[in-house]
Amino acid sequence: MAKTKKSETQVIGKIKESARDVHRTVLRGDKPKMSMPVRSLSNVEYRTKPGHFILKDAVKERTLTVNTVRTFAQTLKVMSLSKELVSGDDIATKREAYYISKNWGEAAFKEQPESDTVIEDLEAMFGLIREQLRFVPEEKGGEVAGRLVVVDRDLQGRKLEIDCTKFGSGSYSIPIDVEHLVFRSKAKFILAIETAGMFQRLLKYGYWDTANCILISMGGVPTRACRRFVRCLSDQLKIPVYAFVDGDPYGYFNIYRTLKVGSGNAAHLNEFFCVPKAHFLGVTPQDVDLYELPTHPLKEVDIKRAKDALKNGPFVKHHKQWQKAITYMLKAGVRVEQQAFAKHGLDFVVKNYLPQKLKKVASFLP
Amino acid sequence: MAKTKKSETQVIGKIKESARDVHRTVLRGDKPKMSMPVRSLSNVEYRTKPGHFILKDAVKERTLTVNTVRTFAQTLKVMSLSKELVSGDDIATKREAYYISKNWGEAAFKEQPESDTVIEDLEAMFGLIREQLRFVPEEKGGEVAGRLVVVDRDLQGRKLEIDCTKFGSGSYSIPIDVEHLVFRSKAKFILAIETAGMFQRLLKYGYWDTANCILISMGGVPTRACRRFVRCLSDQLKIPVYAFVDGDPYGYFNIYRTLKVGSGNAAHLNEFFCVPKAHFLGVTPQDVDLYELPTHPLKEVDIKRAKDALKNGPFVKHHKQWQKAITYMLKAGVRVEQQAFAKHGLDFVVKNYLPQKLKKVASFLP
Numbered sequence: 001m002a003k004t005k006k007s008e009t010q011v012i013g014k015i016k017e018s019a020r021d022v023h024r025t026v027l028r029g030d031k032p033k034m035s036m037p038v039r040s041l042s043n044v045e046y047r048t049k050p051g052h053f054i055l056k057d058a059v060k061e062r063t064l065t066v067n068t069v070r071t072f073a074q075t076l077k078v079m080s081l082s083k084e085l086v087s088g089d090d091i092a093t094k095r096e097a098y099y100i101s102k103n104w105g106e107a108a109f110k111e112q113p114e115s116d117t118v119i120e121d122l123e124a125m126f127g128l129i130r131e132q133l134r135f136v137p138e139e140k141g142g143e144v145a146g147r148l149v150v151v152d153r154d155l156q157g158r159k160l161e162i163d164c165t166k167f168g169s170g171s172y173s174i175p176i177d178v179e180h181l182v183f184r185s186k187a188k189f190i191l192a193i194e195t196a197g198m199f200q201r202l203l204k205y206g207y208w209d210t211a212n213c214i215l216i217s218m219g220g221v222p223t224r225a226c227r228r229f230v231r232c233l234s235d236q237l238k239i240p241v242y243a244f245v246d247g248d249p250y251g252y253f254n255i256y257r258t259l260k261v262g263s264g265n266a267a268h269l270n271e272f273f274c275v276p277k278a279h280f281l282g283v284t285p286q287d288v289d290l291y292e293l294p295t296h297p298l299k300e301v302d303i304k305r306a307k308d309a310l311k312n313g314p315f316v317k318h319h320k321q322w323q324k325a326i327t328y329m330l331k332a333g334v335r336v337e338q339q340a341f342a343k344h345g346l347d348f349v350v351k352n353y354l355p356q357k358l359k360k361v362a363s364f365l366p
Numbered sequence: 367m368a369k370t371k372k373s374e375t376q377v378i379g380k381i382k383e384s385a386r387d388v389h390r391t392v393l394r395g396d397k398p399k400m401s402m403p404v405r406s407l408s409n410v411e412y413r414t415k416p417g418h419f420i421l422k423d424a425v426k427e428r429t430l431t432v433n434t435v436r437t438f439a440q441t442l443k444v445m446s447l448s449k450e451l452v453s454g455d456d457i458a459t460k461r462e463a464y465y466i467s468k469n470w471g472e473a474a475f476k477e478q479p480e481s482d483t484v485i486e487d488l489e490a491m492f493g494l495i496r497e498q499l500r501f502v503p504e505e506k507g508g509e510v511a512g513r514l515v516v517v518d519r520d521l522q523g524r525k526l527e528i529d530c531t532k533f534g535s536g537s538y539s540i541p542i543d544v545e546h547l548v549f550r551s552k553a554k555f556i557l558a559i560e561t562a563g564m565f566q567r568l569l570k571y572g573y574w575d576t577a578n579c580i581l582i583s584m585g586g587v588p589t590r591a592c593r594r595f596v597r598c599l600s601d602q603l604k605i606p607v608y609a610f611v612d613g614d615p616y617g618y619f620n621i622y623r624t625l626k627v628g629s630g631n632a633a634h635l636n637e638f639f640c641v642p643k644a645h646f647l648g649v650t651p652q653d654v655d656l657y658e659l660p661t662h663p664l665k666e667v668d669i670k671r672a673k674d675a676l677k678n679g680p681f682v683k684h685h686k687q688w689q690k691a692i693t694y695m696l697k698a699g700v701r702v703e704q705q706a707f708a709k710h711g712l713d714f715v716v717k718n719y720l721p722q723k724l725k726k727v728a729s730f731l732p
Contacts, residue, residue, distance in 0.1 A: 091570060092712060093563035099708035102660045140509065140562040140585065143539045152534025155572040160534045168518025168526045169546070173509045173539035176566045180535070196506040197459035200542045204457060206521040219506060294468045342465035346458060 007132060007179070008086050014126045015083045022076065033063040034075065036125035037268060044267040046314030051260070051276035053267040053314075055124070062121075071118070073107045078118050085134035091177055093138050094119060094130075124268040131179055131228065142174035142226030143199065143217040146208030148233075151182040164214070169203065171217070178229045183236045189358075190214045190233055192222070192278070194245035194255055198338050198349075205350045211358070221254050227273045230259065234277050241275050242364070244354075247283035248298070248335035249305040252326070253313070256280055261315050280365035281357050285329035288336050291353065294343055295334035306330055319366050373498060373545070374452050380492045381449045388442065399429040400441060402491035403634060410633040412680030417626070417642035419633040419680075421490070428487075437484070439473045444484050451500035457543055459504050460485060460496075490634040497545055497594065508540035508592030509565065509583040512574030514599075517548040530580070535569065537583070544595045549602045555724075556580045556599055558588070558644070560611035560621055564704050564715070571716045577724070587620050593639045596625065600643045607641050608730070610720075613649035614664070614701035615671035618692070619679070622646055627681050646731035647723050651695035654702050657719065660709055661700035672696055685732050 018034065025032040037043065038058040047054050064072045081100060085092055092100065097119065098112040109115040123130050130136075144150075150162040150172065161184075164172045175181075191213050193199045199217035202208070208215050214233070218226055234241050243259060245251035260278040262270030288295055298306075306326050309316045316322045329335070341349040357364075384400065391398040403409065404424040413420050430438045447466060451458055458466065463485065464478040475481040489496050496502075510516075516528040516538065530538045541547075557579050559565045565583035568574070574581050580599070584592055600607050609625060611617035626644040628636030654661055664672075672692050675682045682688045695701070707715040723730075 090712060091566070092708070093566070093705065095563055095703065095705045096567070096708040096712060099660060099703075099706050100712070102709040136563075136566065138561060138563040140566075140583070143506065150534075150536065152536060154532075154534060155575055160532060162533055162536065166520075166526060167528060167538070168516075168520060169541040169543065170516065170518060170528065171539045171541070172533070173537045175535040175537070175569075176562065177535065195504060196542065197461055197502075197504040200457070200459070200502070200506075201462070203541075209521055217506070294465055337461065337465075339459065339461045340465050342458070342462040343468040346456060346462060346466070 011086050011126075011128060011132050012083055014128070015079050015086075018125070019076070019079060031064050032072075033061050034072075034125060035059050035061045036121050039120065039124055039268060046261070046318070048318055050271065052262045052270040052274040054270065055267045070107065074101070074104075074109065074115075075118050075121065077101065077104055077107050078115070078122060082122070082133040082135070091134050091136045093136055093176070095138055097135055120268075127268075129228075129269055129272045131177055131224075134177075136176040137224050138176075139223050140173065140176055140225065141219050141223035142229055143171040143196075143219070144174060144214065144229075145171040145199075145203050146214040147185055147187040147212060148214045149184040151184065153180070165208070169200075171199075171203065174225050174229045176225050178225055178232060181229075181232065183233055185214060185233075185237050185239075186212070187214045187237070187239060188212050189239050190216060190230065190237075190241045191281070192216045192218055192230060192241055192243045192259060194218055194220065194243075194251055194338060198244065201339075201346070202350065205347060207350050207354070210350075211354065218255065218259070222259055224273065227259060227275065230278075231273060231275050234275050240361070241278040242281040242358075242361075243278055244281050244338060245283070246335070246337045247285060247288065247329070248337075249302045249309065249326075249329075251283075251338075252280075252322075253305060253309055257313075257315050279361065282353075283336050283338050283340075284365060285325055285332060285336075287353075288332065288334060291341065291344070293336050293340040295332075295336045295340070298330070298333050298335050302335055303330065321365050325365055377452050377492075377494060377498050378449055380494070381445050381452075384491070385442065385445060397430050398438075399427050400438075400491060401425050401427045402487050405486065405490055405634060412627070412684070414684055416637065418628045418636040418640040420636065421633045436473065440467070440470075440475065440481075441484050441487065443467070443470055443473050444481070444488060448488070448499040448501070457500050457502045459502055459542070461504055463501055486634075493634075495594075495635055495638045497543055497590075500543075502542045503590050504542075505589050506539065506542055506591060507585050507589035508595055509537040509562075509585070510540060510580065510595075511537040511565075511569050512580040513551055513553040513578060514580045515550040517550065519546070531574070535566075537565075537569065540591050540595045542591050544591055544598060547595070547598065549599055551580060551599075551603050551605075552578070553580045553603070553605060554578050555605050556582060556596065556603075556607045557647070558582045558584055558596060558607055558609045558625060560584055560586065560609075560617055560704060564610070567705075567712070568716065571713060573716050573720070576716075577720065584621065584625070588625055590639065593625060593641065596644075597639060597641050600641050606727070607644040608647040608724075608727075609644055610647050610704060611649070612701070612703045613651060613654065613695070614703075615668045615675065615692075615695075617649075617704075618646075618688075619671060619675055623679075623681050645727065648719075649702050649704050649706075650731060651691050651698060651702075653719075654698065654700060657707065657710070659702050659706040661698075661702045661706070664696070664699050664701050668701055669696065687731050691731055 022032040388398040
């Protein structure tokens, strides 16, 4: 909990500092301004050392003028709302933030994209994620089962231990906001799974018990909350994260790459959301032959996505192994789903595929 | 648990009876046949008494001929797979079922829609849902928090009690398959919520505690598992279900109506999935004026959906109150989101709107 307190003080400190700055400038009779990094793709770069996309140095300034007065006021109002939320241990979804502004008179936002933009400006300006400013996403996503105890608080603020081995055929659903969670686990690894169907399969066969691991269902492209949850797990527990997704460009790039390095159009967030310790368990293009899996032909969009990644994707360009894998897939012309192992029996994935793979983690794709 | 056992014996009984029938006919030297209800919209009717769409009497027969031999064999193989799953207390997703067939030689399905159709045929033929045949959906959905204990089994088959008041800011995620679950609760009602954002709001403010209720996040249109879960809750606990969704045609029809009466193109399933005891708490078109809520103009698609429902929707045609509500909305020309109450403060929905509404449940839309 100490950690959370510190970060709350930090957030309020940053907001106050910035507000004081504006205040002082106004008192001096000058025009106040706020500066924040430019968030367009032209100002983004893939850095191999931290292992994610980062913002470069271009900065935009918002100076108070007749033209900017409304946005300027709105930015200050959102900062003030954020300070209230942090102090009151409350949260607001982005949509709620928009509706709250409807009581701000002339500073009311006309449409939600306007308030979303201001929130993103503040994220970049403060170098914080909006969850730390207490603006949380609308969408949920991510279920957990296995050897993990999540430490949360109950309504009275008392410590609450949630044991993810005790959900039966159900699971623990990751909250929209995970910043305050603390974890305890003796698991050996985290398995991040693409489909709810495969998650339920592994759960049904008690795979977390036999393999001593934590199962996470991403349910497609992982949401912010899910990515942040996995990142915090990885940081706190210091155990590896293995991704188990469909063997197609969507699984490789939209799901796995997003989990590992983040995405280009949210570069100011990646340092909080990427999971640099993630490695790729499968399904690899080579697994198709090795396990004689039933496949489907690559679709147009698959081929385009793969070729784009080979040609322009900094992540793939940086990793020879991925170039080889993608080239192999394009040559074979097929994609494979993670549930295809069912051809060999429903328990094949648990009794054969996963144990065999986990014997050679060193050869996992990066 | 007794209930589950009975239903498993029933399912196996139905499968065996049907297989014996085919077997006897073959031994007699006749052509075996299977008959099942036609599942097209022409064979569907809205019945006000049970409160859902039902299949009428049209029947199609599948007789073994040179042309039907493959489908006939596939149907028998899927029946046999279902029997295995039920006896072995296992499940298969529809996708897994398709992949399992890849080891059936000539009876292998070429594409998944083929195996899906056979599974749906069996549902209609046996008057069971595919979850009872142990074929479960891919997609998950639905989170729960509040005064509910879910009784499930652990990996060793021992009773496991899952207390949904103990998950802090997180929640219980509904499994893909809910047939075996048993519930215990002293809650006064179930609140089924459209958006994850509103669910998190009510969770944050401990609404389940103050109102003594069970909160369900549907996350948009409720999945099969979520609808079946709410239905089983409603049957076992005998408490009312109130829906709290956006005030727009999507919320009224795609979400609420689906929850309450099911949908026309899955009429053979509605008796298991509809929640006849559901009532509509809000947001109603009248609430917009009453609570001075910020709105958005109705979109083309909203207007079309609303007019279609007024003209052709058996559910709306049956309920005068809904006709009035829809007409009111069309005249006002606006839609409203459930998070719009944030205009009056983040706690307005918990301290004002919901308590005021719950004082007049008799006036809820049906």
